[in-house]
Amino acid sequence: VPDGYYKVRPGDTLxxxxxxxxxxxxxxVAWNNLPNASQIEVGQVLRVRRHVAPRSTATQQRQTTAVTPINRLNLQWPTDNASSSIIQRYNGTTSKGIDIAGTQGQQIRSAAAGTVIY
Structure with a gap:
């Protein structure tokens, strides 16, 4: 990852x-054109410093093609149950995600690439 940038790791928050x-x-949020401060993803590269040391053109071109920030994420609703609704929203401290109502035994899928862990 280039100097002045950070690659998001599991468990990170903005x-x-x-x-x-x-x-x-x-x-x-402004530097990285993020639509929502609570929506970052593992592997996303974020600008974290104002002044980044200048590099040669060859180095910049190589890094530009090697590291492309990901600022968009397409999510799907994790269940087919139309009556499922959000019962707890993300707040960054006591709630690290959203809680969705459902029924016992109902099939759940991950909202994006990955694995549902709880």
Whole structure:
């Protein structure tokens, strides 16, 4: 990952990343054109520093083709049950995701590439 950028790891939140680099969450949202501060994904590359040391053109071209920030995520609703609704929203502290109502034994799928773990 180029200097001045950070690759999102499992469990990261934008708040944690901002704090680690001494930045404001809103600054990181603006620098990375994020539509929502709570929607970052593992593997996404984020700009975290204002001044990034200049590099040669060859280095910049190589890094540009090697590291492309991911700022969009297509999600699917994790169940076919039309009556499923959000009963707890993400708040970044006590709720690290959303809770969706359902019925026991109902089939659940991941909202994006990955595995449902709980």
């Amino acid at each position: 708040t944690q990343i901002a704090k680690r680099y001494g930045q404001n969450v809103n600054t990181l």
